Amino acid sequence: MSIMSVENNDAGPFADSLRAAIRARGLGLQRLRERLKVRGVTISLATLSYWQSGRSRPERRESLVALKHLEAVLEVPEGSLAALLGPPRPRGRWLTTVADSMPVSALWPRPDPVTDALTGVDARWDERLTRLSQHDRVFVGPDGGEVGYTSRQVLRSEVDGPDRWVVILHTDEHDRPPATVHAVRNCVLGRVVTKRAEGLIVAELMFDRPLTRGETVITEHEIVHAAPFPVDRNYERKFRFPVREFVLEVTFDPAAIPARVERYSRVGHGPEQTVAVVPDAGGSVHSVALNFGPGCFGFRWS
Numbered sequence: 114m115s116i117m118s119v120e121n122n123d124a125g126p127f128a129d130s131l132r133a134a135i136r137a138r139g140l141g142l143q144r145l146r147e148r149l150k151v152r153g154v155t156i157s158l159a160t161l162s163y164w165q166s167g168r169s170r171p172e173r174r175e176s177l178v179a180l181k182h183l184e185a186v187l188e189v190p191e192g193s194l195a196a197l198l199g200p201p202r203p204r205g206r207w208l209t210t211v212a213d214s215m216p217v218s219a220l221w222p223r224p225d226p227v228t229d230a231l232t233g234v235d236a237r238w239d240e241r242l243t244r245l246s247q248h249d250r251v252f253v254g255p256d257g258g259e260v261g262y263t264s265r266q267v268l269r270s271e272v273d274g275p276d277r278w279v280v281i282l283h284t285d286e287h288d289r290p291p292a293t294v295h296a297v298r299n300c301v302l303g304r305v306v307t308k309r310a311e312g313l314i315v316a317e318l319m320f321d322r323p324l325t326r327g328e329t330v331i332t333e334h335e336i337v338h339a340a341p342f343p344v345d346r347n348y349e350r351k352f353r354f355p356v357r358e359f360v361l362e363v364t365f366d367p368a369a370i371p372a373r374v375e376r377y378s379r380v381g382h383g384p385e386q387t388v389a390v391v392p393d394a395g396g397s398v399h400s401v402a403l404n405f406g407p408g409c410f411g412f413r414w415s
Contacts, residue, residue: 126197127167127170127194127198128164128170130193130197131165134194138187142165145161145183149179149182154179154183160176170198180194214240214407215381215407219382221283221351226308226311226313227315230306231279233304234315234316235279235304236279238275238277239353239354242269242271242275243270243354243357244266244354245267245269245357246265246266246267246358246360247264247266247356248266248359248360248362249262249264249350249359249360249361249362250263250362250364251363251364253366254369255366255367257369257371258338258341258342259338259344260337260342261292261336261337262348263333263335264334264335265298265331266278266331266333267329267330269328270324270325270328270330273323273324273325275324277319279315279316280318280334281315282313282314282316282336283311283313284343286344286345287312289339291307291314291339292337292338293339294314294335294336295334296332297335298331298332298333299321299330299331299333300318300321301319302316303317303318305317346413347411347412347414348361348363348411349411350410351408351409352405352407352408353406354406356405357403357404358401359402359405360401361399361402361410361411362399363397363398363399364396364397365414366396367396371414372415373415375387375414376388376390376412377411377413378402378408381407381408383408390412398412
């Protein structure tokens with residue numbers, strides 16, 4: 114079975130240097146804020162925290178003015194921090210692509226059915242949602258068939274407006290009854306496109322409301338299969354964009370613990386990497402991938 118969810122950046126030299134300067138000066142963020150206020154500069158603690166963590170950086174005129182005063186408070190050479198900012202990041206309608214991404218055609222052996230199914234939903238926000246964390250739990254029944262899975266994701270919006278998350282589900286056994294998608298937490302089910310002959314389901318998970326830039330959301334959903342359950346012998350998550358943290362668990366019924374399990378992954382167009390794993394006492398395997406993708410990550414068993 115394959116699953117696809119339709120940015121991960123290092124902090125960078127500016128954030129690293131700012132943190133170092135703050136440590137060297139021995140001032141907490143609250144005291145920095147007070148020193149700046151004396152200079153007539155009002156800035157929030159959250160903004161200072163985001164700057165030093167790399168989550169955001171000063172770009173607007175008023176932020177650059179605040180940075181100039183911040184350099185003085187930190188007693189670093191004038192312009193030394195500003196010089197590390199680099200060119201402004203693209204914004205608004207000019208932001209049409211995201212670095213470190215892969216097209217659908219590179220992730221699916223037969224991309225045309227997937228592309229066609231996506232025309233039935235609104236996937237325009239896919240590139241505007243940073244994948245902070247994702248946790249999939251897969252359940253395999255006593256006959257070796259996949260009963261279903263649950264998925265929890267933490268997303269951050271990079272613009273104002275994202276109101277949904279699109280999920281693509283593919284099963285190898287096309288003659289089985291289609292699965293059912295259930296919205297569990299902080300979302301409701303939107304449009305669903307089912308292509309039974311292709312083993313495809315594409316579904317919208319609608320947030321409670323549109324997100325604003327920088328806002329995060331935690332959603333949960335589940336996929337429930339109907340008997341006879343598909344016996345795919347693998348579970349794979351496809352990532353068009355990087356994910357900060359991906360946790361994958363597969364739990365086997367005691368009557369269906371496989372003789373062999375291996376974890377596999379492929380980043381971009383690189384070679385596949387495999388590692389043999391052994392189920393624990395409860396019949397489960399799991400793996401954690403950090404700063405992964407774009408690419409594929411999963412387990413296969415026999």
